[in-house]
Structure formats: C-alpha cells, structure tokens
Amino acid sequence: MNILQGILWLVTSMGVGTVIRVEHLKKYFPITHGFIRKKIIWLKAVDDVSFEIKDGETFGLVGESGSGKSTTGRTILRLYEPTGGKVYFNDIEVTALSKQELKELRPKMQIIYQDPYSSLNPRLTIFDIIAEPLREYGHENVEDTVLELLEAVGLSEEHAKKYPDEISGGQCQRVAIARALALNPEFLVLDEPTSALDVSVQAQVLNLLGRLQKERNLTYLFISHDLGVVRYLADRVGVMYLGKLVEIGTIEQVFDNPAHPYTRMLLSSIPVPDPKARAIRKEKVIGEIPSPLHPPSGCRFHTRCPYAREICRKEEPAMIELEKGHFVRCHFVGELQ
Amino acid sequence: MKKLLEIHDLYINFKTLWGVAKVLNGVSFDIKEGEIFGLVGETGCGKSVTALSILRLLPPNAEISGKILFKGKNLLEKSEEDMRKIRGKEISIIFQDPMTSLNPLFKVRDQMLDIIELHEGLSREEAEKHAEKLLKAVGLSDPERILNSYPHELSGGMRQRIMIAMALSSNPFLLIADEPTTALDVTIQKQILELILDLRNRYNFSVLLITHDLGVVAEVCDRVGVMYAGNIVEIAPTEELFENPLHPYTQGLLSVVPDPRTKKPLKPLKGSVPSLLNPPSGCRFHPRCIYAKDICKRAKPELHEHSPGHFVACHLYGGGNCD
Amino acid sequence: MRKEETIKILLRNKLSIVGLSIIVALIIIAILASVLAPYPDQALGEPNLKERLQPPSRIHPFGTDHLGRDILSRVIYGARTSLVVGFSVVLLALLIGVSLGLIAGYFGGKVDLIIMRITDIFLAFPPLLLALLIATTLGRGMLNAILALAISWWPWYTRLARGMAISVKERPYVEASRAMGISDWKIMIRHVLPNSLSPIIVQATMDMGSAILEAAALSFLGLGVQPPTPDWGLMVSEGKNYFLNYWWYPVFPGLAIFITVMAFNLLGDAVREVIDPRLRRRLL
Missing domain, CATH: 1.10.260 (434 Repressor (Amino-terminal Domain))
Structure with a gap:
C-alpha cells in the first residue's frame, strides 16, 4: 500500500480542487406593499441553490430575467448578505466571516459587470481606477503594476491618462478586467461581461478572458443570458428558473442533451445564426415568465411546461442525477428521454 | 415583386458641437412588397438613423440628401402635413423598449x-x-x-x-421594427419574432427589421443589408448571405457570433468601429480589413451586383467605380 | 465630460456669458475696491456733511447719502461685503449639508432616519424666518448673519446630496469598490461625493444670488451688517426713508443687488445646461 497514494486520496476526497462550493444558498428581498398597512412580501430571488466550481473551471449560470443568476453571483461574494445557506471558498466558509476577515479575503474574489461604462468611476483616470485596489492594500510599485496590468489586458500606457468616456466600451471592459486582476484573484464572477458590447468586440473580450484564465489559473462563474457565449466559454453550466437551479451538467450534457423541459425551451428559442436551422419552426414557447414575487406552486416551471401533470402543480421535484455530473430537477426526467 | 420602398444615395450629416458626424454615407437599398428586409450592424453603423429618416423623424441638426421613394413618391419632398398622414398610417414603427413608447x-x-x-x-x-x-x-x-x-x-x-x-x-404598408426584441428574454423574443412573421404572412405588409443580432436575421428575414460605419457593404437573400458572405466585414461578423450548437473558435476582427466625426478615407472598413489594398484607402467602393440579387461594396470584387 | 466641452457649451449660451462677465466684473471690483472707489474714506463710513443728499453729478455719479458720503464708492465697497457674505453662507451650508446628506444617503437605515428627521424640522420653517430667529438670538453683526443664513440653508443641500448619494451608491463602480474591500469612508469620498456634486453645484450657483438677497434682507431689517460698514441691503434700508425726495439713495444699491442676483441665476442656468445631459443634447 502506497502511503502517498493514500494521502492523495484523502486530500482529494476532502474537496481540494473545488474553489467554490455553494450549499443551499438563499437570498430573499423584502418588498413592502401598501401605503397605510404595510405588508412585506419576500422576493425569493435565490431559493436553495447548490453547486460547485472546480479549480480553473468556468461554470456558466444561465437563465432569463428574474431567474436570480446575478443575485447568486453577488451573494456568493457577500455583496448581498445571504438569507440562508453556505458558501465556501477553498474550504473557508465565506458566509461565516466577520467584516474584517471578509476584507482580507476580498482580493481573492472579484467581479466584472455588464455595463463597462457604469462600472468605472467617470471622474477618475484609467490609471487611478486600476491603482485604487493596489493602494488600498499598500502595494509597492503601483505604477509598474498598473502598466503591467494594462498590457495584460491589451491596452497600453497611453490609455492610463484617459477618462472612461474617452475610450470605447470594449476598452472600458478591459480596464474593468485589469482592475479585477490587480489583487491577483483566484475567482472571478463575470456578470454578463459582454452583453453590452458589439459582437466583434465581444469576441475580443471573450478571447481575452479565456487567455487570462489559462495564464493566471483563474476560476470563473460566468453569468449570462446568451447561451452561445456560454457554450463558447464555459466547461459546466447551471440553468436557473425563478430562483431555482433546474439543470446542471457539463456543456455537452446540457446543450446537446438537455433534460429539463425549460432547458429545451430555452435552447430552442435562441436565434441561431444559420437560416437553414430556423428555430421558429421548432418547439413552441408557452406563456411568459411568471413574476418572481408570486412563483407557481410545485415545480415553478409547470405553468409553461408542455409535459406538466397534476403532480407538477403540487410537489416540487428533487434534483436527480441523470448520469454522472448531470443533474435535473423534474418529475418526469426518465420519461421525457 | 413590386418595390415598396427605394432608398437612393442617402447621405445624412449631424452637426454637433464636436464637428460634423457623417452618419450615412450614400446608402441605397429597396424593400419589396410583403418582404422582411433586415438591416444588421453594430452600434453607430447608422441603421437606426436610416429608419428614422424614412419617417422624417430626425433631429433638426441633421442634414439629409438623397431620395427615399415610398410607393414611387419621394418622402423627402413631402410637406410636414403630408408626412403626418403617412406616419403611423402607411408606415408604422415600433421601438426596442415598449415601456418608453407607452x-x-x-x-x-x-x-x-x-x-x-x-x-x-x-x-x-x-x-x-x-x-x-x-x-x-x-x-x-x-x-x-x-x-x-x-x-x-x-x-x-x-x-x-x-x-x-x-x-x-391602420393596416400600414411598411412596419419598421427597430431592435424590437433586444430588451426581451429569449423565449419572449422567439414569440415576438414568430408573431411578426405570422402577421406578415396574414396581412402581407413589408417589414424593415433593424437589429444587431445575426441570429434574429437568420430566423426571420428574407433579405439582409449589412451596414458598417454609415455604408451598406452587402445586400443578399438571407441564406445566400450566411452561406456565401462576400464582404470581409460580413465574413468577420459571421465568424464572431458564438453558436450555441457547437463550440467553434471565434476569430475577432481587429480594432473597433471608427468615429463618424472623422471616418477613414476610401472604404471606411479598410483600417480593420485584412485584405486592404492601396485603392481601399483612396476610393469608396460602390455597391454593385456581384451575382444576381447579391450586392457588395468592396474593391476585392471589382465592379463599381474602381479607378 | 471634458473641460473644453464644458467651456464650449458655456460660451454658446450668450446669457451665460453675460452672467459670467458680470460676476467676474464684480469680483474684480470687490478686489480693487480701494483703487476704483473715488472716495474710499467715505465708503468706509467717514461722514461728509457738507454734501448731504446731493443728486447724481459728475463728482458723485450716484449722488450722496444722508451723511454726504459718495454712494458710488459705497456701492463699490458693498460688492466686497455681498460677495463675502454670499460665498461664506453657501460654502458653510454646503459643508454641513453635503456631509450630512452623503452620510444619510450612503449608510441609510437609522442614521438616515435621524439625519432626515432633523432636516425636516429645519425645512418646516420658512428659511428667512428661521434666519431671522437665529440672527435675533445670536445678535447683530455680519458673522452672525452668515451663521444664521447658513443654518437655515444647509437642509436643502442635505436633501439634494442624500438623493444623489442614494442613486450613485447603486452604480456598479461603487459595488466594485466594495468587492475590492475598499472602506466605506473612502468609497464615499472618492466615488460617491464627486459623482453627486453636479446638481449640487448648480443649486449652489443659483443660491449665491439668493444668499446675497437674504443677507441684504437681514441687513435691511437691521439684523445683519451694521453701519457704517458699506452694504447694499443696509443702504437700501437707510435710503428707503429718503426715497420720495432723494430717489438715487436706495435705487443704486438696489440695482446692484438686482444685477448681482440676476447674474448668478443666469450662470446657474448655464451650469445646469452643461451638467444635465438631456439639456446638453438639446444644444447640439
């Protein structure tokens, strides 16, 4: 018996190699109603979500508006305080940290936003924007580091003196990436990082993100409504609907072999850049997304599901492992295959 | 099919504090009766300005020249009174965000x-x-x-x-849809696109669909015009355009659209869209074009019919007024 | 927005140029008062009883007052008083108002509640009445008048600053800073404050005129600047008794107040056009 092998097994089974572990995460927002008699309704933006992201992996989180995908990303970083559940970063329980401990961990986990202009302070120069986190943590050689970062994201020294509104949207997004990388993070939440960009620029930024991931061994949570982009960048993907994860799997499992009726509807709705494969003639879309304030009972998708039966209205389905790593939340997984 | 709308050599300049923006640089295309014509391009290519110019809804600092023939009559020569009768009655428009229009x-x-x-x-x-x-x-x-x-x-x-x-x-002849599904979720987008297709089939009006999304174009359009920096660089029937794109910009655009069905590598175009205050000389695409030649910097390529129904404005394909 | 653009837009609006020139002229006059005034001694209060209540003439273009002092000289020196009072009142009110507003808006919760309730109490009084009350309590004099006006004024800036802070703190760059672990105070000073200032500056520019006007009102009522200090409001107050027979006495200082207030309002309008993107687009 090789002792080394034993230790290795022990270490891997303890969960090393997993950068982010989300367990039963919940985020409810109170919504007050009425003028005189105030009633509070809870908007369950994220409702019992669990998944893991492995070291160096890109985990895509897809869904439509109101699905809670962005809220999930922010709650993981504790930009929103979770209502329930736990988040682990490299076995550190993020959700249990004090304010000071959290500040020490912050450099390791960063976020990139959708709108490149509004994620940069318009009154600061590009240099000052990227230098801010470096100064906050008392870095030496701030100037050299900023220039290095600019180069790493494909910008040059001449951009440093400019203000955000003097450069293009794509360049702004590169600055935001440089700022996020300043503190050498291990984990990045990418919240629709290319949705506000033109397609030709989107491709540049996507390739940049891919390159940086390899160079710096980054782990990504990639949030997007654009399934084409997710397919391009992600290794595994989770599909969200009204605050719930309904399907998790590798890109191939989910995109080539979608098991949940919602995933199928979503996939067949995407306009494909190929006139011969017009999706219009394929699966029908039923109804609209219900208000997340009043989600349907049972399976939240039953109001739009072509296969819905009595049980779907009453009981919430559990996550079932269809094959290794492919999880689905549906009562009739087997039958739909 | 009869032509419902013909645009000839449309030039539009905007006077701004920072100089004159040459927003449209000689745009020509036509829309036939009952046809869905897509105008696709990136931010600032002039697609929305084209739409607004048809309804003569441009701001007062716009200078406009060329011809916009609607049922054979030049809309640019109509009185404001006549235009008011045409807007919403013969030509209707819907916008990206329905909330702001209601x-x-x-x-x-x-x-x-x-x-x-x-x-x-x-x-x-x-x-x-x-x-x-x-x-x-x-x-x-x-x-x-x-x-x-x-x-x-x-x-x-x-x-x-x-x-x-x-x-x-009011049963319009032409519906202009300016990014009608951009603010909507994909499942809803699909419903709206299906609706437009279905209504067109029933009432046989023409549609000018303006979009940045090549997927949307592929789904619903009969013919497509590709715009870049104020020019139409290519016009073709939809299938022809996707199968046999001629203009280097169209080719580039098609190679950067992520396809949800497969993971193909994206080959991004270099650079970004030029400023219209000071656009590149000659072919406005030349600084980003991998095939750019000397002539591209000097002369603007004219749109010409390369094969039946397939128009392109590029020096690579000769024709036009190459000197 | 770049500085050159700002200047360009400011210069496009002819009225704003008028306003700006008047204010620049006033500042120059205030600085060079001792050089420009024909009778500096009289301006500072020296009586000249031989020439009481002379009508405008070549020697005394604005006439003389009841103590025979040259009104032109006193109006020139009065610019000093007015500008000092106006600037100090607005600056002081900004300092108090904006800090409290930022804190209330950024932190929210109980802090917000307490600050805003106090603000509401102040706002429940008509500002001039409140200033009068405070000035009466504090006693006469220029410094007390400035304090009284600033105290009655800050709540307006608190409201404005709080509203701005609430909207700015939702911007992604503020959240990004939080995600980087930047402290709340630094975020407030570096991100929220600079991006909240625009409408506050507009308001402050317009308020300069009103502050000068209210300071004049206090002086008029005998609660502000005390004689013999040259002050427009005070001069109008003293001159009102002579108005019927000696019109020039109150009219010239009154005109000075009118022109100054108007100039600040014109400038304020122009500054708003520069800052408000909707109005800016209209100018294109």
Whole structure:
C-alpha cells in the first residue's frame, strides 16, 4: 500500500480542487406593499441553490430575467448578505466571516459587470481606477503594476491618462478586467461581461478572458443570458428558473442533451445564426415568465411546461442525477428521454 | 415583386458641437412588397438613423440628401402635413423598449383608442371593437383586461405585442421594427419574432427589421443589408448571405457570433468601429480589413451586383467605380 | 465630460456669458475696491456733511447719502461685503449639508432616519424666518448673519446630496469598490461625493444670488451688517426713508443687488445646461 497514494486520496476526497462550493444558498428581498398597512412580501430571488466550481473551471449560470443568476453571483461574494445557506471558498466558509476577515479575503474574489461604462468611476483616470485596489492594500510599485496590468489586458500606457468616456466600451471592459486582476484573484464572477458590447468586440473580450484564465489559473462563474457565449466559454453550466437551479451538467450534457423541459425551451428559442436551422419552426414557447414575487406552486416551471401533470402543480421535484455530473430537477426526467 | 420602398444615395450629416458626424454615407437599398428586409450592424453603423429618416423623424441638426421613394413618391419632398398622414398610417414603427413608447399615466385603452380614432376616423365603440380585434390578432387572448391595464402592470412581451397591435391598427404598408426584441428574454423574443412573421404572412405588409443580432436575421428575414460605419457593404437573400458572405466585414461578423450548437473558435476582427466625426478615407472598413489594398484607402467602393440579387461594396470584387 | 466641452457649451449660451462677465466684473471690483472707489474714506463710513443728499453729478455719479458720503464708492465697497457674505453662507451650508446628506444617503437605515428627521424640522420653517430667529438670538453683526443664513440653508443641500448619494451608491463602480474591500469612508469620498456634486453645484450657483438677497434682507431689517460698514441691503434700508425726495439713495444699491442676483441665476442656468445631459443634447 502506497502511503502517498493514500494521502492523495484523502486530500482529494476532502474537496481540494473545488474553489467554490455553494450549499443551499438563499437570498430573499423584502418588498413592502401598501401605503397605510404595510405588508412585506419576500422576493425569493435565490431559493436553495447548490453547486460547485472546480479549480480553473468556468461554470456558466444561465437563465432569463428574474431567474436570480446575478443575485447568486453577488451573494456568493457577500455583496448581498445571504438569507440562508453556505458558501465556501477553498474550504473557508465565506458566509461565516466577520467584516474584517471578509476584507482580507476580498482580493481573492472579484467581479466584472455588464455595463463597462457604469462600472468605472467617470471622474477618475484609467490609471487611478486600476491603482485604487493596489493602494488600498499598500502595494509597492503601483505604477509598474498598473502598466503591467494594462498590457495584460491589451491596452497600453497611453490609455492610463484617459477618462472612461474617452475610450470605447470594449476598452472600458478591459480596464474593468485589469482592475479585477490587480489583487491577483483566484475567482472571478463575470456578470454578463459582454452583453453590452458589439459582437466583434465581444469576441475580443471573450478571447481575452479565456487567455487570462489559462495564464493566471483563474476560476470563473460566468453569468449570462446568451447561451452561445456560454457554450463558447464555459466547461459546466447551471440553468436557473425563478430562483431555482433546474439543470446542471457539463456543456455537452446540457446543450446537446438537455433534460429539463425549460432547458429545451430555452435552447430552442435562441436565434441561431444559420437560416437553414430556423428555430421558429421548432418547439413552441408557452406563456411568459411568471413574476418572481408570486412563483407557481410545485415545480415553478409547470405553468409553461408542455409535459406538466397534476403532480407538477403540487410537489416540487428533487434534483436527480441523470448520469454522472448531470443533474435535473423534474418529475418526469426518465420519461421525457 | 413590386418595390415598396427605394432608398437612393442617402447621405445624412449631424452637426454637433464636436464637428460634423457623417452618419450615412450614400446608402441605397429597396424593400419589396410583403418582404422582411433586415438591416444588421453594430452600434453607430447608422441603421437606426436610416429608419428614422424614412419617417422624417430626425433631429433638426441633421442634414439629409438623397431620395427615399415610398410607393414611387419621394418622402423627402413631402410637406410636414403630408408626412403626418403617412406616419403611423402607411408606415408604422415600433421601438426596442415598449415601456418608453407607452405613456405610463394612461390605460392601454386610452392610448390605443386615441391612435385608432385619429387614423381611422371611427367612433369610440367601433374603435374599441377594432382594438379588441387587434389585440387578439397579436396573441393577447384577454383584450378586455389588457385594455383596462396600465402599461406597468403588463410584462415586456405583452407591451411589445400592444405596440405591434397599435402599429398595425391602420393596416400600414411598411412596419419598421427597430431592435424590437433586444430588451426581451429569449423565449419572449422567439414569440415576438414568430408573431411578426405570422402577421406578415396574414396581412402581407413589408417589414424593415433593424437589429444587431445575426441570429434574429437568420430566423426571420428574407433579405439582409449589412451596414458598417454609415455604408451598406452587402445586400443578399438571407441564406445566400450566411452561406456565401462576400464582404470581409460580413465574413468577420459571421465568424464572431458564438453558436450555441457547437463550440467553434471565434476569430475577432481587429480594432473597433471608427468615429463618424472623422471616418477613414476610401472604404471606411479598410483600417480593420485584412485584405486592404492601396485603392481601399483612396476610393469608396460602390455597391454593385456581384451575382444576381447579391450586392457588395468592396474593391476585392471589382465592379463599381474602381479607378 | 471634458473641460473644453464644458467651456464650449458655456460660451454658446450668450446669457451665460453675460452672467459670467458680470460676476467676474464684480469680483474684480470687490478686489480693487480701494483703487476704483473715488472716495474710499467715505465708503468706509467717514461722514461728509457738507454734501448731504446731493443728486447724481459728475463728482458723485450716484449722488450722496444722508451723511454726504459718495454712494458710488459705497456701492463699490458693498460688492466686497455681498460677495463675502454670499460665498461664506453657501460654502458653510454646503459643508454641513453635503456631509450630512452623503452620510444619510450612503449608510441609510437609522442614521438616515435621524439625519432626515432633523432636516425636516429645519425645512418646516420658512428659511428667512428661521434666519431671522437665529440672527435675533445670536445678535447683530455680519458673522452672525452668515451663521444664521447658513443654518437655515444647509437642509436643502442635505436633501439634494442624500438623493444623489442614494442613486450613485447603486452604480456598479461603487459595488466594485466594495468587492475590492475598499472602506466605506473612502468609497464615499472618492466615488460617491464627486459623482453627486453636479446638481449640487448648480443649486449652489443659483443660491449665491439668493444668499446675497437674504443677507441684504437681514441687513435691511437691521439684523445683519451694521453701519457704517458699506452694504447694499443696509443702504437700501437707510435710503428707503429718503426715497420720495432723494430717489438715487436706495435705487443704486438696489440695482446692484438686482444685477448681482440676476447674474448668478443666469450662470446657474448655464451650469445646469452643461451638467444635465438631456439639456446638453438639446444644444447640439
């Protein structure tokens, strides 16, 4: 018996190699109603979500508006305080940290936003924007580091003196990436990082993100409504609907072999850049997304599901492992295959 | 098929504080009766300006030259009075965000009936019946409830359906749809696109669909014009364009659209869209073009028919006024 | 927005140029008062009883007052008083108002509640009445008048600053800073404050005129600047008794107040056009 092998097994089974572990995460927002008699309704933006992201992996989180995908990303970083559940970063329980401990961990986990202009302070120069986190943590050689970062994201020294509104949207997004990388993070939440960009620029930024991931061994949570982009960048993907994860799997499992009726509807709705494969003639879309304030009972998708039966209205389905790593939340997984 | 709309050599400049922006640089295309014509391009390529110029809704600092023939008559020579009769009656437009096109203070009923009464000269009751019919036609099964709602009580998809119903209330010849699904979720986008297709098939109006999304173009358009920095660089039937793109910009655009069906590498175009205050000389695409030659910097390539129905403006394919 | 653009837009609006020139002229006059005034001694209060209540003439273009002092000289020196009072009142009110507003808006919760309730109490009084009350309590004099006006003024800036802070703190760059672990105070000073300032500056520019006017009102009522200090409000107050027979006495200082207030309002309008993107687009 090789002792080394034993230790290795022990270490891997303890969960090393997993950068982010989300367990039963919940985020409810109170919504007050009425003028005189105030009633509070809870908007369950994220409702019992669990998944893991492995070291160096890109985990895509897809869904439509109101699905809670962005809220999930922010709650993981504790930009929103979770209502329930736990988040682990490299076995550190993020959700249990004090304010000071959290500040020490912050450099390791960063976020990139959708709108490149509004994620940069318009009154600061590009240099000052990227230098801010470096100064906050008392870095030496701030100037050299900023220039290095600019180069790493494909910008040059001449951009440093400019203000955000003097450069293009794509360049702004590169600055935001440089700022996020300043503190050498291990984990990045990418919240629709290319949705506000033109397609030709989107491709540049996507390739940049891919390159940086390899160079710096980054782990990504990639949030997007654009399934084409997710397919391009992600290794595994989770599909969200009204605050719930309904399907998790590798890109191939989910995109080539979608098991949940919602995933199928979503996939067949995407306009494909190929006139011969017009999706219009394929699966029908039923109804609209219900208000997340009043989600349907049972399976939240039953109001739009072509296969819905009595049980779907009453009981919430559990996550079932269809094959290794492919999880689905549906009562009739087997039958739909 | 007869041509409903013909645009010839449209130039539009905007006078701004920072100089003159040359927003359209000689745009020509036509839309046939009953056709869905897509105008696709990135931010600032001039696609929305083209749409607004057809309705003569440009801001006062715009200078416009060229011809816009609608049913053979030049819209640029019409009086403001005549244009008012054409807008909303013969040519209708719907926008990206239906919330901003509906007044939040009034019920859908008031807004719909006002439009219908204005254009059709119907009485209140007749207008109401017409409104209900229209709402049913756009797939809203409970018109009574919709009419009694305020815009904020309805979803984005429903609001866009109402906008479409209002746009179609007077049986227009041409519907201009400016990014009609950009603000909507994909499943709702699919419904709206299906609706536009379905209504076109039933009422046989023409559609000018403006979009940045090549996927949307592929789904619904019969023919497509690709715009770049104020020029139309290529026009072709949809299948032909996707199968056999000629212009280097079209080729580049097609190679950067991520496809949800497979993971193919994206080959991004270098650089970014130029400023229209100081656009590149000659072919405006030349600084980003991998095939750029000397002539591309000097002469603007003219749009010419490369093969039947397939037009391209590029020196690589000769033709035009290459000197 | 770049500085050159700002200047360009400011210069496009002819009225704003008028306003700006008047204010620049006033500042120059205030600085060079001792050089420009024909009778500096009289301006500072020296009586000249031989020439009481002379009508405008070549020697005394604005006439003389009841103590025979040259009104032109006193109006020139009065610019000093007015500008000092106006600037100090607005600056002081900004300092108090903006800090409290930022804190209330950024932190929210109980802090917000307490600050805003106090603000509401102040706002419940008509500002001039409140200033009068405070000035009466504190006693006469220029410094007390400035304090009284600033105290009655800050709540307006608190409201404005709080509203701005609430909207700015939702911007992604503020959240990004939080995600980087930047402290709240630094975020407030570096991100929220600079991006909240525009409408506050507009308001402050317009308020300069009103502050000068209210300071004049206090002086008029005998609660502000005390004689013999040259002050427009005070001069109008003293001159009102002579108005019927000696019109020039109150009219010239009154005109000075009118022109100054108007100039600040014109400038304020122009500054708003520069800052408000909707109005800016209209100018294109």
